[in-house]
Amino acid sequence: MRVHNFGAGPAALPLAALERAQRELVDFENTGMSIMEHSHRGDAYDRVHSEATALLRALLGLGDDHTVMFLTGGASQHFAQIPMNFLHPGQSADYIVTGGWSEKALEEAQRVGTARSAASTLENGRYTRIPSAEEISIDPAAAYVHVTSNNTLYGTQWHREIDAKGRPLISDMSSDFLWKPTDLSPYDFVYAGAQKNLGPSGVLIAIARDSFVAQGRKDIPTVLRYATQSKARSLYNTPPTFAIYMVRNVLAWLTDLGGLAAIEKINREKSRRLYAALDSQGDFYRAPAALDSRSTMNVVWRLPTEALEEELVTKATAEGLIGLRGHRSVGGLRASIYNAVTLESVDALVDFLKQFARAHHA
Ligand SMILES: Cc1ncc(COP(=O)(O)O)c(C=O)c1O
Structure with missing residues (x-):
């Protein structure tokens, strides 16, 4: 597993x-x-x-x-x-x-x-x-x-x-x-x-x-x-x-896999899906990076409270989605979607984020 x-x-x-x-x-x-x-x-x-x-x-x-x-x-x-x-x-x-x-x-x-x-x-x-x-x-x-x-x-x-x-x-x-x-x-x-x-x-x-x-x-x-x-x-x-x-x-x-052109396509699709999921939940998730500077490798976002961020990390970990805590100097949440992270993993995270938002967003 x-x-x-x-x-x-x-x-x-x-x-x-x-x-x-x-x-x-x-x-x-x-x-x-x-x-x-x-x-x-x-x-x-x-x-x-x-x-x-x-x-x-x-x-x-x-x-x-x-x-x-x-x-x-x-x-x-x-x-x-x-x-x-x-x-x-x-x-x-x-x-x-x-x-x-x-x-x-x-x-x-x-x-x-x-x-x-x-x-x-x-x-x-x-x-x-x-x-x-x-x-x-x-x-x-x-x-x-x-x-x-x-x-x-x-x-x-x-x-x-x-x-x-x-x-x-x-x-x-x-x-x-x-x-x-x-x-x-x-x-x-x-x-x-x-x-x-x-x-x-x-x-x-x-x-x-x-x-x-x-x-x-x-x-x-x-x-x-x-x-x-x-x-x-x-x-x-x-x-x-x-x-x-x-x-x-x-x-x-x-x-x-087809070299760098092939991995670029996959990387762009992964980051597109993840940012789209974050952007689709009103202001529940906030990605602080300026639109033209958003990283295709490290996706950083915040929730309305730190308590909710903690809850998200705990629930995600229980579902096998690990490593989502932001860097200790910055806080918040971060999904690193480097070359080896698959589209399937990103889709699993997207599903989880949508469910989590539905459950908490009044
Ligand atoms: C952009 C960048 N530079 C430097 C470092 C430091 O790397 P190391 O821990 O291998 O010294 C990191 C580590 O995360 C990094 O992301």
Whole structure:
């Protein structure tokens, strides 16, 4: 019995990817041992590592000028590691602040060097939207411009190209990586923890322009230099082999499904159905995100009282709809509908929400 998992991360994984791991767990491809027990320098693991890289490149149509890295530390570590690499002495970096995670990224950069907010949509203590182009003022000499493509806590997402005014563009894509076909050529560095859209926790994917990585600072510890891992194919030291193996399974599932165009269609339909259900119940459910900023990955909403929100979570959990509590810093409710969450799960949630509203809306 599998539940309907709307958790924000670690999040639902595709059943096919889990079942493949189950089949291969004890004896990987007739080698007499699990992939977890193989050396990261051996042939068996190398095939998995290369396949994961190749699948990712093919799904994104990546050009030869971008490198793919499997890293550890989570996005939070890279909030610090990015300025350590790319913020050179005497420079300043620009951050577009659209939620709690971009605030943290900016704070870490300010610990490393000079960084400023090039735009912020914080209003009355909350973030409900993506800034307009006019609200963003890029420093023409910025070392780089950092954005958060999807704001996991507040349920907002960029739906237009980001103009970095010719400065290097860096994006934290942790909560919407691979949700649709994406041209990464405008980006110099993107990164995403795997535990939402592409695997278990413990590994982070970074895709970067080779020439940008090569310009990174050389006066920081070797293991923290992106150039070190890029040159070593992410095998400078022992990588999280089992997490990367699971990413391979998820990428193979996504490829079999028809790739990013196919998953985009499903993702758009899931978010359409869920927002339509919320919008159809008068003012019982309120989604605070501005219409043009609504996320297709994290749907956030409120009820008239916190007591009703608690009741909803309790009743939903009893019906096998789990992970609906909003982030502790924001409150309310949130359904994360990442790639692996099925239309069937969303339909089950829609039915539940309609029933709950009927029972409580006088
Ligand atoms: C957009 C975004 N950035 C960063 C993080 C932090 O990731 P981690 O816990 O892997 O450091 C999260 C986690 O939810 C996130 O959603």
